Amino acid sequence: MRTFDFAAVVPAGSPPPAARWTGSAKYNFTGGNNDADQVPVDGLIDAANAVLRREGRTLATYGLASGPQGYRPLREFLVGKLKRDAGITCTADDILVVSGSLQALDLVNGALLTRGDTVICEQDTYQGTLTRFMRLGVTAIGVPVDRDGMRMDALAAALADCKARGARPKMIYTIPTVQNPTGTILSEARRHEMLRLADQHGVPIFEDDCYADLIWNGQRPPALYAMSKSGNVIHCGSFSKSIAPALRVGYIVAPWGIMSRMLALKTDAGSGALEQMVLAEYCAPHFTAHVPELRQALRAKLETLMETLNEQFGTAAEFDDPRGGIFLWVKLPDSVDTMKLCQAALKQGVAINPGPEWSTDAKHSGARLRLCFASPTHQQIREGVAILAEVCAREFGVPTRSANISRAHA
């Protein structure tokens, strides 16, 4: 008689219960999953062996022998990487290792936000961020994005509007370097302008940079954190997209004034030590060779996806070639409701992310969808997109032609 009613003791206002996992769709274009063939398994095995033999005994203490901010050799690797790639000058003491950048989001939100606050972000942005804002009772003001990232005229207008209403935004949350879902990169000129506007309005910036390693040509603008003169930027990154998401290792770089607040909220006695040790051991000698190989494999999958979309949807699917990353943000004709398309496609084994779940503006995103191309194989991409076109044609009458054959006669 295991009938205890937990619902009676769950507080009001709790998030709705999670659905039980029933397996992945056969054609899975959702989430931020990576390419299984590109996980450097052999290198990770060697690294695990070496680091455990040498330092395994340090697992006996919480935080290894490195203190609460994470395994020091990993932070030291990051100091060099961030300097080389993002222009960030920092020390290991400015870095906090976290359990995926999702924990970074929770810590930054916990340190800065309270119910009723206002934040500014890109109009189309990461679902995990939007659901957090919603759960916290925080209003997110979405600023439109064009090919150079967040539009600074629109940001200036949003900040001015907040000021006129007497609401000072608590932060500008941005994914400036390979934005999720649009795949855009905020230009260097706009980075200067964003910093200027943020300083003018006394608003900190939270820079979520987890896709920055995945730019096709490897050339990125300096991080906002590196460019800030006033120290108003919190930067976070992740090994999820460059090595493997299941490791759950991310990091925050921040001035001590706010780092000390986040550290006070990180009450988990440290993020998983083994992952940090293995990553440090693997990354120090191999990261810079691994990443270009990964980028090449991802680019090839994107080519397959864009080619197949053109073939199957023709002009009905509009998209910009993203500058890097693992997502394609696709616009279908306005008659398509991607929330409904998502349900219908799932019944045929194709999982997609519907636009409204990735946007502050349901109308703007209603006919948009996000496709992750990193995780499915080339063949799954071809088959999955063909099924998606079939479902879309059946449900919404578009595309009218696929593979240059009229669907009316198909």
Ligand SMILES: Cc1ncc(COP(=O)(O)O)c(C=O)c1O
């Ligand atoms: C913009 C952005 N931030 C944060 C995350 C969370 O990543 P993780 O917790 O795996 O580092 C993701 C994952 O897809 C993301 O797209």
